[in-house]
Amino acid sequence: xxxxxxxxxTLVQERVAQFRGxxxxxxxxxxxxxxxxxxxxxxxxxxQLHAYMLRVAIPYGTFSARQMRTLADIARRYDKGYGHFTxxxxxxxxxxxxxxxxxxxxxxxxxxxxxxxxxxxxxxNVTADHYAGVAAEEIEDPRIYAxxxxxxxxxxxxxxxxxxxxxxxxxxxxxDRAAVKVHxxxxxxxRDEDGAPGFAVLVGGGLGRSPFVAKxxxxxxxxxxxxxYLEAILRVYNQLGRRDNKYKARIKILxxxxxxxxxxxxxxxxxxxxKDGTVELPAxxxxxxxSYFAPPPYEAFSGATLEIQNREFEVRRFEDRGFANWxxxxxxxxxxxxxxxxxxxxxxxxxxxxxxxxEQMDLVAELAERFGFGEIRASHQQNLLMPDVKRADLxxxxxxxxxxxxxxxxxxxxxxxxxxxxxxxxxxxxARAIPVAQAISERFADPARQHAxxxxxxxxxxxxxxxGHHHVGQIGILGxxxxxxxxxxxxxxxxxxxxxALGKIIGPAFGYDQVVDAVETIVDTYLEIRVDDEAFNQTLxxxxxxxxxxxxxxxx
Amino acid sequence: xxxxxxxxxxxxxxxVVYLNGxxxxxSWSERIEDARIAGDDAAADGLLAEAEGPGQExxxxxxxxxxxxxxGAEPRPVSYxxxxxxxxxxxxxxxxxxxxFA
Amino acid sequence: MPLIKNDEITEDPWIAVDDEDSLPExxxxxxxxxxxxxxxxTLAGRNAPLGIRLRADQPPAEIAEDIxxxxxxxxxxxxxxxxxxxxxxRLLRERHGYRGEVRAVGQVLRDQALFMRRCGFDAxxxxxxxxxxxxxxxxxxxxxxxxPTEDGRPAAPGLRTAVG
Numbered sequence: 001x002x003x004x005x006x007x008x009x010t011l012v013q014e015r016v017a018q019f020r021g022x023x024x025x026x027x028x029x030x031x032x033x034x035x036x037x038x039x040x041x042x043x044x045x046x047x048q049l050h051a052y053m054l055r056v057a058i059p060y061g062t063f064s065a066r067q068m069r070t071l072a073d074i075a076r077r078y079d080k081g082y083g084h085f086t087x088x089x090x091x092x093x094x095x096x097x098x099x100x101x102x103x104x105x106x107x108x109x110x111x112x113x114x115x116x117x118x119x120x121x122x123x124x125n126v127t128a129d130h131y132a133g134v135a136a137e138e139i140e141d142p143r144i145y146a147x148x149x150x151x152x153x154x155x156x157x158x159x160x161x162x163x164x165x166x167x168x169x170x171x172x173x174x175x176d177r178a179a180v181k182v183h184x185x186x187x188x189x190x191r192d193e194d195g196a197p198g199f200a201v202l203v204g205g206g207l208g209r210s211p212f213v214a215k216x217x218x219x220x221x222x223x224x225x226x227x228x229y230l231e232a233i234l235r236v237y238n239q240l241g242r243r244d245n246k247y248k249a250r251i252k253i254l255x256x257x258x259x260x261x262x263x264x265x266x267x268x269x270x271x272x273x274x275k276d277g278t279v280e281l282p283a284x285x286x287x288x289x290x291s292y293f294a295p296p297p298y299e300a301f302s303g304a305t306l307e308i309q310n311r312e313f314e315v316r317r318f319e320d321r322g323f324a325n326w327x328x329x330x331x332x333x334x335x336x337x338x339x340x341x342x343x344x345x346x347x348x349x350x351x352x353x354x355x356x357x358x359e360q361m362d363l364v365a366e367l368a369e370r371f372g373f374g375e376i377r378a379s380h381q382q383n384l385l386m387p388d389v390k391r392a393d394l395x396x397x398x399x400x401x402x403x404x405x406x407x408x409x410x411x412x413x414x415x416x417x418x419x420x421x422x423x424x425x426x427x428x429x430x431a432r433a434i435p436v437a438q439a440i441s442e443r444f445a446d447p448a449r450q451h452a453x454x455x456x457x458x459x460x461x462x463x464x465x466x467x468g469h470h471h472v473g474q475i476g477i478l479g480x481x482x483x484x485x486x487x488x489x490x491x492x493x494x495x496x497x498x499x500x501a502l503g504k505i506i507g508p509a510f511g512y513d514q515v516v517d518a519v520e521t522i523v524d525t526y527l528e529i530r531v532d533d534e535a536f537n538q539t540l541x542x543x544x545x546x547x548x549x550x551x552x553x554x555x556x
Numbered sequence: 557x558x559x560x561x562x563x564x565x566x567x568x569x570x571x572v573v574y575l576n577g578x579x580x581x582x583s584w585s586e587r588i589e590d591a592r593i594a595g596d597d598a599a600a601d602g603l604l605a606e607a608e609g610p611g612q613e614x615x616x617x618x619x620x621x622x623x624x625x626x627x628g629a630e631p632r633p634v635s636y637x638x639x640x641x642x643x644x645x646x647x648x649x650x651x652x653x654x655x656x657f658a
Numbered sequence: 659m660p661l662i663k664n665d666e667i668t669e670d671p672w673i674a675v676d677d678e679d680s681l682p683e684x685x686x687x688x689x690x691x692x693x694x695x696x697x698x699x700t701l702a703g704r705n706a707p708l709g710i711r712l713r714a715d716q717p718p719a720e721i722a723e724d725i726x727x728x729x730x731x732x733x734x735x736x737x738x739x740x741x742x743x744x745x746x747x748r749l750l751r752e753r754h755g756y757r758g759e760v761r762a763v764g765q766v767l768r769d770q771a772l773f774m775r776r777c778g779f780d781a782x783x784x785x786x787x788x789x790x791x792x793x794x795x796x797x798x799x800x801x802x803x804x805x806p807t808e809d810g811r812p813a814a815p816g817l818r819t820a821v822g
Binding site for chain 3: 005007008010011014015016017021022031038039075121152153155156157159160161162235239244271278279281282284285288406435552
Binding site: 026028029032033047048049050052080095096097098099217352423424425430434435438481484485486496551 | 565567568569571572611613614615618619634636638640641643644646647648651652
């Protein structure tokens with residue numbers, strides 16, 4: 001993973017000092033709240049329902065055991081002993097004091113972390129496939145490019161006051177785990193006719209009030225032109241994005257209003273001037289960053305060793321039902337023989353999705369060092385993972401995780417719910433999202449039932465801003481406020497991957513006391529109707545909404 | 557008009573506070589029980605003006621009026637959001653005012 | 659309004675002229691784009707320096723052909739959060755090769771000073787009472803830049819390759 005050089009260290013340290021000065025000027029009254037607010041947002045500091053909230057960046061979801069320990073320590077000393085992993089691979093603290101945030105940021109800077117640009121009308125954390133570097137079908141590790149984009153976008157003088165926030169995601173695999181099609185810019189690695197790797201460029205995806213699937217504006221962009229092309233897109237957006245209406249200010253609206261063709265022409269015209277210019281990276285710099293993402297020193301197991309490991313592994317799996325369950329849902333194939341990707345569920349039964357205690361953070365750090373190369377990943381599904389675990393170590397890992405409530409065997413299953421903080425924490429929310437997630441996870445607690453259902457994503461947002469990504473859940477739930485009472489609108493058929501689709505509303509909203517039953521009805525209906533191994537969306541496409549509506553609204 | 561009080565977030569620590577104390581004093585309390593209540597429009601305007609008055613910009617952020625209903629002498633927010641704001645997250649009863657002032 | 663140029667508060671020789679007012683005899687004057695368009699001949703023939711003020715919705719392309727007629731181009735920040743002028747300044751410098759004064763007007767605050775300098779602004783109309791000490795401090799707060807602009811400050815990528 002990337003390690004800071006003196007330039008990177010200097011930048012974050014100077015930025016903290018700068019913010020420290022800005023905080024002091026705010027506390028003294030020299031800066032008004034109106035002048036200060038964008039500055040604190042550009043340092044990831046929100047003012048929420050109960051307190052400030054600090055969003056710390058985890059660039060493309062990759063961090064180290066050492067960094068995790070600092071995050072745990074910060075939770076203990078600056079907050080209330082826990083943190084929350086988000087739907088953009090970041091971590092949030094819900095109770096920091098403004099007057100201590102500069103010290104907190106200094107401690108983060110000490111371990112090469114920051115909260116730069118995790119809020120505000122600027123380019124946000126660049127997210128990437130959480131299986132980057134270890135998934136078999138990858139063209140190239142997308143994090144190299146995510147890191148290049150991260151640096152290019154940090155304190156960019158031209159793009160720090162955009163019409164609105166700007167989110168970029170990168171995937172190196174054809175199977176898109178990074179939801180690139182619902183980002184402002186999505187970069188999909190691909191190859192040209194000669195097999196050279198580059199990017200398909202997608203623009204104008206997004207969720208929120210007006211959800212859109214991104215349009216492909218360029219089939220193939222050679223890697224070396226990545227930054228000049230991005231600069232062209234951002235420059236067009238910065239100039240033409242709407243400034244009069246906050247709800248129409250994202251680039252997706254601009255693309256929609258101009259039309260993809262006209263928008264593309266503007267970008268290509270600007271790019272023609274920027275191409276091969278100073279913003280392109282020197283080849284040496286690309287190589288330097290690339291070197292940080294070289295594979296770790298995997299042990300090369302002999303065929304005989306692998307066979308023995310496999311046999312032992314199969315015995316464990318056979319003997320221990322719990323282990324078998326966990327393997328089935330939480331462990332994914334790794335490109336290096338004898339290794340595996342171990343997902344760590346932050347969705348325990350009845351728990352707050354994505355929340356983790358300081359003790360659990362320390363444990364994950366320890367396990368990452370003991371059973372991996374010290375690397376941890378955060379996924380945008382609010383879970384963690386260890387990317388490089390020897391298969392021979394999976395059993396011990398599972399046991400250790402289990403002792404600390406981190407081994408729920410539910411990754412990708414119906415109990416692996418994504419939920420925003422909602423009205424329990426967030427000033428923007430209209431309804432609570434977390435207790436709905438908790439109740440659903442309790443209803444579907446039985447692992448056998450979850451496996452019988454198979455992969456099914458439930459996503460819950462407490463307001464139209466859709467931080468819970470409900471538009472792209474197979475079952476999406478949107479909390480609304482009807483005359484001061486919480487109601488929940490259900491959508492079906494969303495998808496965040498390469499077959500990205502926006503869910504459609506199924507019918508009238510459900511009250512807080514009815515929504516869990518409604519979800520269960522939908523799931524049971526699916527199980528009744530599905531043919532063979534049909535995934536939820538396939539069934540939905542085949543039979544339409546009618547069978548679901550009938551069951552849901554029959555009694556009403 | 558329903559009874560109203562003024563709430564804001566404290567600047568230095570972000571915690572929820574309510575305008576309290578003697579009129580014109582411009583002081584704040586974390587406890588909603590302490591909030592000064594306005595029974596009519598004029599009083600409500602006065603509360604807000606005091607909350608936005610000189611020196612307040614470095615004490616609190618974004619003061620605004622909320623409706624309350626009196627339960628005995630205790631002000632209870634009418635809106636669900638403000639009820640949560642007065643207590644803490646409903647999913648973590650061990651955090652926030654509901655725990656601090658238990 | 660005070661003008662900061664070369665990191666100092668200086669006298670502003672320029673006069674901003676409203677569309678309805680007559681131009682001052684022989685004095686440097688800044689006019690709006692609308693006026694430039696309406697009175698191009700007269701203004702072009704004027705015997706005194708001319709400047710132009712562009713609104714946030716008026717990109718430099720609007721004056722591309724005439725750019726060398728203006729010694730000052732003032733770009734507006736209607737609110738400091740409206741960042742269009744950052745792009746306009748860069749385009750003036752990097753695309754159109756403009757060498758005259760690029761002036762920031764509107765809500766021009768110290769905390770954006772460095773971004774503005776990096777984009778090519780070299781003069782700043784600030785609010786009364788703006789301290790130049792704070793302004794200078796702001797300009798020195800960050801010394802590492804990841805993105806090259808035409809302001810002459812070397813950027814990290816290039817520096818790294820040079821060292822390596």
